Amino acid sequence: MTTAAAPLTPGGGRTLRSALRRFAESAVTPLELDDVLDVFHPLRAGAELRGRIVQVLPETAESATIVLKPGRDWTGHVPGQYVRVGVDVEGVRLWRTYSLTHGPRADGCISITVKAIPGGVVSNHLVHRARKGQMLQLAQPEGEFVLPQPLPRKLLLVTGGSGITPVIGMLRNLHSKATAPATDIVLVHVNASESAAIFRGELRALHASGRISLVERFDDTHGVLDVALLAELVPDLDERLTYACGPAGLLDALEQHHADRGLELTTERFRPVVVTPADGEGGGTVTLTGATGGGTELELDATTPILDAAEQAGVLMPSGCRMGICMACVLPMREGAVRDLRNGALTVAVPGETGPQGVPIQTCISAAAGACSIDH
Amino acid sequence: MATITRKPENPTAHLTPEDIEQIGIELDAIRQDVIDSRGESDAAYIRRIVNIQRRLELASRATLLVSVFPPAWVAGTVGLSVAKILENMEIGHNVMHGQWDWMRDPKIHSTTWEWDNASTAEGWKHSHNEVHHTYTNIVGKDNDLGYGIMRVDEDQRWHPMYLGQPLWNFINACFFEYGIAAYDLELGKNLSVPKEKRSETFKRNAKNTLRKIRKQATKDYVVNPALALPTGSFLPTLAANFTANLVRNLWSHSVIMCGHFPEGVETFEKKSIPENETRGEWYVRQMLGSANISGSKLMHLMTGNLSHQIEHHLFPDLPSNRYAEVAPKVKALFEKYGLNYHEAPLPQQVASAWHKVVRLSLPNGWLETTTPANAPQQLALLWTMATGDRRTRRAAQARLEQLARRQRTEVAAAA
Numbered sequence: 001m002t003t004a005a006a007p008l009t010p011g012g013g014r015t016l017r018s019a020l021r022r023f024a025e026s027a028v029t030p031l032e033l034d035d036v037l038d039v040f041h042p043l044r045a046g047a048e049l050r051g052r053i054v055q056v057l058p059e060t061a062e063s064a065t066i067v068l069k070p071g072r073d074w075t076g077h078v079p080g081q082y083v084r085v086g087v088d089v090e091g092v093r094l095w096r097t098y099s100l101t102h103g104p105r106a107d108g109c110i111s112i113t114v115k116a117i118p119g120g121v122v123s124n125h126l127v128h129r130a131r132k133g134q135m136l137q138l139a140q141p142e143g144e145f146v147l148p149q150p151l152p153r154k155l156l157l158v159t160g161g162s163g164i165t166p167v168i169g170m171l172r173n174l175h176s177k178a179t180a181p182a183t184d185i186v187l188v189h190v191n192a193s194e195s196a197a198i199f200r201g202e203l204r205a206l207h208a209s210g211r212i213s214l215v216e217r218f219d220d221t222h223g224v225l226d227v228a229l230l231a232e233l234v235p236d237l238d239e240r241l242t243y244a245c246g247p248a249g250l251l252d253a254l255e256q257h258h259a260d261r262g263l264e265l266t267t268e269r270f271r272p273v274v275v276t277p278a279d280g281e282g283g284g285t286v287t288l289t290g291a292t293g294g295g296t297e298l299e300l301d302a303t304t305p306i307l308d309a310a311e312q313a314g315v316l317m318p319s320g321c322r323m324g325i326c327m328a329c330v331l332p333m334r335e336g337a338v339r340d341l342r343n344g345a346l347t348v349a350v351p352g353e354t355g356p357q358g359v360p361i362q363t364c365i366s367a368a369a370g371a372c373s374i375d376h
Numbered sequence: 377m378a379t380i381t382r383k384p385e386n387p388t389a390h391l392t393p394e395d396i397e398q399i400g401i402e403l404d405a406i407r408q409d410v411i412d413s414r415g416e417s418d419a420a421y422i423r424r425i426v427n428i429q430r431r432l433e434l435a436s437r438a439t440l441l442v443s444v445f446p447p448a449w450v451a452g453t454v455g456l457s458v459a460k461i462l463e464n465m466e467i468g469h470n471v472m473h474g475q476w477d478w479m480r481d482p483k484i485h486s487t488t489w490e491w492d493n494a495s496t497a498e499g500w501k502h503s504h505n506e507v508h509h510t511y512t513n514i515v516g517k518d519n520d521l522g523y524g525i526m527r528v529d530e531d532q533r534w535h536p537m538y539l540g541q542p543l544w545n546f547i548n549a550c551f552f553e554y555g556i557a558a559y560d561l562e563l564g565k566n567l568s569v570p571k572e573k574r575s576e577t578f579k580r581n582a583k584n585t586l587r588k589i590r591k592q593a594t595k596d597y598v599v600n601p602a603l604a605l606p607t608g609s610f611l612p613t614l615a616a617n618f619t620a621n622l623v624r625n626l627w628s629h630s631v632i633m634c635g636h637f638p639e640g641v642e643t644f645e646k647k648s649i650p651e652n653e654t655r656g657e658w659y660v661r662q663m664l665g666s667a668n669i670s671g672s673k674l675m676h677l678m679t680g681n682l683s684h685q686i687e688h689h690l691f692p693d694l695p696s697n698r699y700a701e702v703a704p705k706v707k708a709l710f711e712k713y714g715l716n717y718h719e720a721p722l723p724q725q726v727a728s729a730w731h732k733v734v735r736l737s738l739p740n741g742w743l744e745t746t747t748p749a750n751a752p753q754q755l756a757l758l759w760t761m762a763t764g765d766r767r768t769r770r771a772a773q774a775r776l777e778q779l780a781r782r783q784r785t786e787v788a789a790a791a
Contacts, residue, residue, distance in 0.1 A: 027437075027599045029591045030490035031430075035483070039430050091419030093480040323658070325692045326505035327474035327486040343408055355480060360487060362474075 045072035049138045063115040064127045077141035079103040079169035086137030089125045096122045099165035103173025115162040145268035151183045152241040160190040160246025185212040193220045227257040277337035277369040284368035290376040300368040307363040324365035332358035336372020379645040400656030433459035441604045443612035456620040463492045465680025470696045494553040499560035513665035527736045534739045536762040541737040549629035635685040637729035662689040667718035741780035
């Protein structure tokens with residue numbers, strides 16, 4: 001009898017693993033194995049991506065750096081990239097995007113630096129209430145705002161306010177290496193006031209050691225920066241490749257300025273999408289984007305439930321009690337704002353800020369409060 | 377109990393339409409208070425309960441791996457029973473109601489939750505959230521009233537088959553999860569349709585339910601016992617899982633019976649419900665159609681806060697941990713409008729519900745007119761009614777009612 005041992009194919013191990021997994025799932029159904037493992041090891045490989053806060057470092061009165069130990073599946077990032085973070089604020093999971101403020105670190109941790117903006121629910125929570133040990137949801141790093149390789153000979157970085165956050169990640173990474181980079185770097189760092197300037201100590205230290213040339217501008221002492229004066233601040237402006245991150249006003253002006261001079265510019269804009277809910281009177285256009293809705297557009301007033309309108313337009317909609325108690329009509333809103341007809345409460349979905357799957361809304365008691373797109 | 381509109385004294389007769397709308401406004405305000413203050417501590421509560429439940433279930437199942445030792449069997453079985461009850465009552469039922477949807481956590485959300493029960497989350501959400509909670513206690517529309525197999529109201533004509541209903545009810549209690557699954561599928565109604573004419577929806581749901589039942593049974597009766605094989609604990613583990621399911625079934629059945637069955641809870645006639653029932657009218661129906669269980673915090677937890685059935689029916693989407701705090705406000709509202717807040721300890725409510733099941737298994741008036749002295753004649757009468765044709769039954773029923781009326785007048789005269 002000649003029986004050759006079956007060769008161990010690359011897929012062999014996986015098949016055994018998936019068989020074991022199926023067996024384990026059959027022992028814990030209706031839970032998934034991951035639900036059980038999450039109880040013990042939420043940062044393991046294969047888990048939904050999360051991060052545990054290991055340190056909260058105040059930067060200024062209104063900003064803080066949050067150092068996170070990411071889950072094992074974190075793919076790593078390039079300085080300048082950002083990460084979407086899901087934070088439970090007052091029990092509600094809200095998603096925001098923050099720049100990663102360290103290059104890859106030896107301890108495997110990542111960090112974000114958050115500036116509390118007035119009225120900012122998540123930023124204020126992270127700056128003032130985040131504590132060591134808390135868990136945040138993470139997505140994998142994203143973003144094109146990274147330095148070119150090889151590095152140019154001369155670089156100009158322009159940042160406004162929290163626009164420094166992707167740039168500090170680049171600088172830390174460049175200067176953590178044994179050999180300092182040959183690139184000549186000028187950083188124009190614009191802030192409302194000196195006390196509001198994040199990382200000013202670290203940046204001044206880099207300047208003092210000659211690693212960068214720091215040009216600080218404070219609105220309260222120097223007045224708001226006029227980009228036309230940039231050539232005065234940076235005389236060899238035309239020789240430099242420019243990277244800029246900051247408020248829209250600054251970036252718009254800079255784009256115009258660089259275009260006029262025929263210079264190359266790479267920018268990073270925070271909050272590309274702004275959803276402004278309509279006031280109490282206004283409705284909006286509701287677009288049903290999924291396979292069933294097929295792109296149906298509905299013009300709605302502020303008092304008609306989305307469910308009723310969609311059905312009148314001939315769309316097959318999931319529905320139930322029609323009074324807001326049974327949750328049979330819940331659909332994900334990808335973008336836009338709706339108003340709860342029972343109490344006027346607004347629910348807003350901003351792509352990139354609210355969960356990856358959108359915000360589930362009850363269509364039977366929700367009216368449009370501005371344009372919104374619903375996946376159905 | 378006859379439906380509310382057929383009673384000599386309608387308990388809502390003293391309410392004007394304006395009163396009813398005012399009740400709606402006041403209840404909306406109570407709801408809004410909770411929504412406005414809902415937050416971090418509530419989220420922490422449900423996450424903690426989920427965490428405790430999962431650890432308890434895993435620990436119990438681990439203990440059962442050596443359940444050949446009696447102490448391990450007892451500890452594992454008790455733990456598993458409690459874990460299953462928590463999963464179904466305080467977690468599953470409430471999560472599927474969307475009580476925690478506001479957290480926007482996809483792991484604890486009505487659209488993603490699946491529970492440790494024979495019925496599918498989808499089927500349950502339809503029959504329970506949608507039908508039962510919307511048409512609560514409307515005879516003929518709310519199948520929770522007797523689950524389509526029992527006589528739950530005097531107005532339903534008595535038939536000899538109802539004599540068996542205490543037994544059905546007990547069997548249903550023991551295998552409640554399967555009862556619910558069958559009921560979610562409207563199995564009785566659908567099976568009476570010829571096979572080729574059954575709806576696609578039914579066929580799909582039936583398939584999903586069978587798959588769910590198979591997975592559930594494989595877990596409890598095959599995989600977990602098999603894991604215990606090395607210690608020779610296959611059969612003890614199997615028995616433990618069966619016991620835990622039985623305990624969970626009996627417990628959840630009892631709690632659910634207490635919600636709408638006890639004597640004094642109102643039922644409603646289909647035709648008495650206006651086409652466009654206002655929010656106030658809907659609220660009043662929920663107020664009168666539900667009953668609470670009084671008791672300790674542990675009791676509230678183990679009933680999934682269905683001990684606050686009235687509050688739950690008024691606000692099915694508020695987090696269950698907040699019912700206790702709104703209960704006094706709701707109770708005050710009942711008092712203000714002269715309505716009966718039906719509340720009693722568990723044994724009393726269970727007894728009352730069972731009393732109703734037994735009473736209605738018999739012809740109207742039979743139980744109240746029977747005394748030890750006339751028992752033989754009454755039994756003979758019952759025998760006649762059970763074996764006779766419809767005309768005999770009608771005549772005997774008339775006699776019974778006459779007897780009941782006479783007794784009532786005598787009692788009144790004696791008083």
